[in-house]
Amino acid sequence: GAVVSQHPSWVICKSGTSVKIECRSLDFQATTMFWYRQFPKQSLMLMATSNEGSKATYEQGVEKDKFLINHASLTLSTLTVTSAHPEDSSFYICSAGGQVNSPLHFGNGTRLTVT
Amino acid sequence: GEDVEQSLFLSVREGDSSVINCTYTDSSSTYLYWYKQEPGAGLQLLTYIFSNMDMKQDQRLTVLLNKKDKHLSLRIADTQTGDSAIYFCAEIRASNSGYALNFGKGTSLLVTP
16 A cells, blocks of 8 residues: 655754654655644644645645745645744644545654744 | 535444444545544544445445445444544545645544443
8 A cells, every 4th residue: 555654753852942853755746735634632734735846835824934845746746834832842743645536645743842 | 515424423342333424525535534533643544445446445444435425434344442532534636736635524423331
């Protein structure tokens, strides 16, 4: 089946630093990748959608200057949390799909803790 | 916006059947999905059903879809302790970029020996 790899699995950083999270589709070309955020015991909140070769589209309430998304190739998207603060601590999950309406496959998530 | 609704918790005994229910919001959703999340892990696609189907069976999993009532259910036969996890149903919903998955809050399934 389709595999999406997310790295790192967990990261601890100091307040004010930036953290980059990578999302790779390993056996298919992902024209679209989605970045979600999950709070404890909560559902997944869509942060943004990235399309290969174009700017990401952010959902309402998500700061695009704080959560930088790059989708430079059909197999890689990155999310950079800039100037991280403790309130950015969360579980970030990426997903990738090929065609519209095709099932989305998820990475294993990244647990970010900002101290 | 409207929420995808799921019951938050279900407890069953090992060997029994589990039924997880979901009410979705977007009748135009072409597919409806069930994902499984184990502690500290990402989401694993369990199964999905095309909107023109009423039922889909895949080994121990049976999905029932009632489009009129926008009701989706997942039945797990012969539930095992390894099935303990959070189960999310999801619909396709319009987003700022076109489309994305909209999830319920998840149902925590606890399987006891």
